[in-house]
Amino acid sequence: MTLTRFGSKLILAAGVVAVGTASSAMAQSMSDVQKIAKERGLTTQDLIAAAQTYTPTGMLDEYVIMSSGGHSGQVFVIGVPSMRLLRSIAVFTPEPWQGYGYGVGNEILDEGNVMGKENRWGDTHHPALSETNGDYDGEWLFINDKSNARMAVIDLRDFETKQIVKNPLFINDHGGAFVTPNTDYIFQTAQYNVPWGADYAPMSEYKESFRGAVTMWKFDRKKGRIDKSKSFAIELPPYWQDIADCGKLESDGYFFLNSINTELATGGFGVKGEKNPPFEAGVSMNATDYLHIINWKKAEKVYQAGDYTMIKDFPVISLKTAIAEGLLHLTPEPRSPHGVDVTPKGDFIVVSGKLDPHTTIYSFAKIKKAIADKNYSGRDEFGVPVLDFDAVMEAQVEVGLGPLHTQFGPDGYAYTSLFLDSAVARWTLGGVYGPLNPEPDWTLVTKTPVHYNIGHLGAAEGDTVSPDGKYLVAYNKWSVDRFVGVGPLLPQNFQLLDISKQGTDMPVIYDMPLGIGEPHYAQIIKADKLNPWSVYPEIGWDPQTQSVDPWAPRPKMERVERTGEHEVEVYMTSVRSHFTPEHVTVKQGDTVIWRITNTERAVDATHGFSIPVYNITLSLEPGETAKFEFVADVAGTFPFYCTEFCSALHLEMMGYLMVEPNE
Ligand code: K7E
Numbered sequence: 001m002t003l004t005r006f007g008s009k010l011i012l013a014a015g016v017v018a019v020g021t022a023s024s025a026m027a028q029s030m031s032d033v034q035k036i037a038k039e040r041g042l043t044t045q046d047l048i049a050a051a052q053t054y055t056p057t058g059m060l061d062e063y064v065i066m067s068s069g070g071h072s073g074q075v076f077v078i079g080v081p082s083m084r085l086l087r088s089i090a091v092f093t094p095e096p097w098q099g100y101g102y103g104v105g106n107e108i109l110d111e112g113n114v115m116g117k118e119n120r121w122g123d124t125h126h127p128a129l130s131e132t133n134g135d136y137d138g139e140w141l142f143i144n145d146k147s148n149a150r151m152a153v154i155d156l157r158d159f160e161t162k163q164i165v166k167n168p169l170f171i172n173d174h175g176g177a178f179v180t181p182n183t184d185y186i187f188q189t190a191q192y193n194v195p196w197g198a199d200y201a202p203m204s205e206y207k208e209s210f211r212g213a214v215t216m217w218k219f220d221r222k223k224g225r226i227d228k229s230k231s232f233a234i235e236l237p238p239y240w241q242d243i244a245d246c247g248k249l250e251s252d253g254y255f256f257l258n259s260i261n262t263e264l265a266t267g268g269f270g271v272k273g274e275k276n277p278p279f280e281a282g283v284s285m286n287a288t289d290y291l292h293i294i295n296w297k298k299a300e301k302v303y304q305a306g307d308y309t310m311i312k313d314f315p316v317i318s319l320k321t322a323i324a325e326g327l328l329h330l331t332p333e334p335r336s337p338h339g340v341d342v343t344p345k346g347d348f349i350v351v352s353g354k355l356d357p358h359t360t361i362y363s364f365a366k367i368k369k370a371i372a373d374k375n376y377s378g379r380d381e382f383g384v385p386v387l388d389f390d391a392v393m394e395a396q397v398e399v400g401l402g403p404l405h406t407q408f409g410p411d412g413y414a415y416t417s418l419f420l421d422s423a424v425a426r427w428t429l430g431g432v433y434g435p436l437n438p439e440p441d442w443t444l445v446t447k448t449p450v451h452y453n454i455g456h457l458g459a460a461e462g463d464t465v466s467p468d469g470k471y472l473v474a475y476n477k478w479s480v481d482r483f484v485g486v487g488p489l490l491p492q493n494f495q496l497l498d499i500s501k502q503g504t505d506m507p508v509i510y511d512m513p514l515g516i517g518e519p520h521y522a523q524i525i526k527a528d529k530l531n532p533w534s535v536y537p538e539i540g541w542d543p544q545t546q547s548v549d550p551w552a553p554r555p556k557m558e559r560v561e562r563t564g565e566h567e568v569e570v571y572m573t574s575v576r577s578h579f580t581p582e583h584v585t586v587k588q589g590d591t592v593i594w595r596i597t598n599t600e601r602a603v604d605a606t607h608g609f610s611i612p613v614y615n616i617t618l619s620l621e622p623g624e625t626a627k628f629e630f631v632a633d634v635a636g637t638f639p640f641y642c643t644e645f646c647s648a649l650h651l652e653m654m655g656y657l658m659v660e661p662n663e
Pocket residue numbers: 125126174243338404405454455456520521
């Protein structure tokens with residue numbers, strides 16, 4: 001590198017330094033930067049990347065990643081371009097810092113109980129931000145749990161989980177959460193099929209008894225809840241339905257989902273006397289699987305007309321009805337497909353088959369025509385019409401090995417993750433798609449290597465009707481040698497790519513290790529679309545109802561009150577630096593109903609609250625009220641205290657729970 005080039009490209013970095021330390025800035029110069037770079041072995045490219053991502057204190061991020069948390073069962077919120085973890089959101093797994101599942105939040109977690117059993121973790125895969133007219137509106141976030149087929153609702157006013165619903169029909173899902181362009185419905189599709197409700201049936205009855213399905217959860221925006229009474233499902237053939245995407249603009253009203261295992265393989269390898277191929281071979285024998293094309297607006301009409309059957313107390317449009325009403329069509333797709341992604345205008349559907357080096361692009365106009373013309377190449381073994389592949393396919397682009405997922409930029413570029421190549425491919429969308437493509441042109445432009453084994457990728461607002469471009473994040477599955485060793489369980493690696501320039505320049509500019517579960521999909525929203533509260537709107541606020549709780553304790557009303565022979569109610573307030581009252585005395589065996597309000601109005605004046613033995617820990621944000629209950633069955637002397645370092649006299653913010661022993 002030449003010194004001139006080095007110097008000229010670093011003016012920005014020097015400017016950033018000057019803002020941070022105004023007083024010493026005069027003494028610093030580019031030669032200091034050069035010296036440090038030399039000592040640390042940094043290249044010019046490294047320094048430019050640093051200038052693009054370094055975010056001095058007080059400077060805010062431009063974008064926010066809403067990332068699935070994999071088997072942590074949570075959601076992670078990360079700033080871009082700084083790649084700083086801003087917070088986790090407890091969803092399917094109890095989380096003590098947020099006090100979720102340790103006194104409050106238990107009712108939400110209990111909604112997610114499965115077949116009468118408590119499940120206190122989840123495998124979160126696909127977050128979906130709520131949309132208005134196909135664009136993120138920053139109000140709600142949904143996420144699926146693959147391991148138990150559940151769906152969660154998160155309110156982005158306080159970034160807290162409000163609801164978990166369990167799918168009554170299936171026990172495993174993958175194609176969710178995906179929202180319709182105005183968030184009327186949230187889709188969830190079954191993956192590893194089971195008989196309805198996960199009832200027992202022998203594997204020999206797979207074809208007769210096992211079922212595929214897609215559930216359309218109705219979202220009630222006003223209530224901020226999924227309305228089960230207006231939700232329904234559509235029965236599908238017992239393939240393993242995979243990832244999905246909703247149509248938009250041109251394809252609004254449609255829903256697309258992949259499938260694997262059109263072979264109906266049942267595995268069994270490893271059992272003595274069993275001749276079936278193992279699953280990974282058994283489900284990959286056919287040269288093609290089926291893209292499912294569902295007319296959900298029509299399905300909604302069929303449901304509203306009452307043309308469904310109740311199964312496990314849930315309305316299901318049967319496969320027979322779905323075929324008769326023309327709700328469901330299939331078309332061949334390259335085998336072992338993973339991602340299916342609808343282009344910003346809704347005009348094309350991009351499918352990647354893990355075992356095919358091409359992305360296959362379907363034209364929605366051609367799909368519509370083939371449906372109208374009944375241009376079928378046949379029917380599958382369940383009688384579903386299969387649209388002729390050549391009639392609906394628009395193009396195939398050879399992008400590389402192991403293509404998975406595709407996102408879009410504002411300029412006619414598409415980006416596909418390549419698992420086997422460990423790379424991000426940039427290619428052009430044909431058709432009149434921005435300035436890059438005056439002529440139909442489907443071409444690979446460049447590939448950037450990433451480290452390693454990329455799964456999903458996310459471009460800024462890259463799955464909406466108006467992608468932003470600028471940044472792309474590779475959500476890599478392996479990190480191998482990228483970070484200091486922390487034992488055999490390694491973090492995942494989120495790699496930030498600069499996609500602001502056109503052509504072949506698309507460098508990696510930051511690595512972010514994430515050592516709390518294996519994320520899958522993540523969406524990236526413009527930070528200014530989020531409008532969260534800094535404190536709860538009023539004192540005595542119940543986050544579960546998002547309204548003032550009339551029972552919330554208030555100053556001067558604090559008390560410990562015996563309300564029954566074996567029942568005591570506690571009305572407590574917390575403010576820097578005391579709980580009122582400080583002594584709570586009950587009798588062994590009493591049911592204790594305890595309410596606390598944090599009466600603070602200052603931003604960040606959160607108090608914690610914990611009681612030993614009884615497994616209670618709460619987070620009380622400014623204005624918040626909480627209510628928890630326990631049976632004081634163990635006698636003793638138990639200090640409760642504030643678990644947040646909220647003030648200089650924070651250690652003094654405590655009190656005693658006295659449980660008098662029975663005679
Ligand atoms: Cu890991 Cu979307 Cu569940 Cu692909 S999925 S990577």
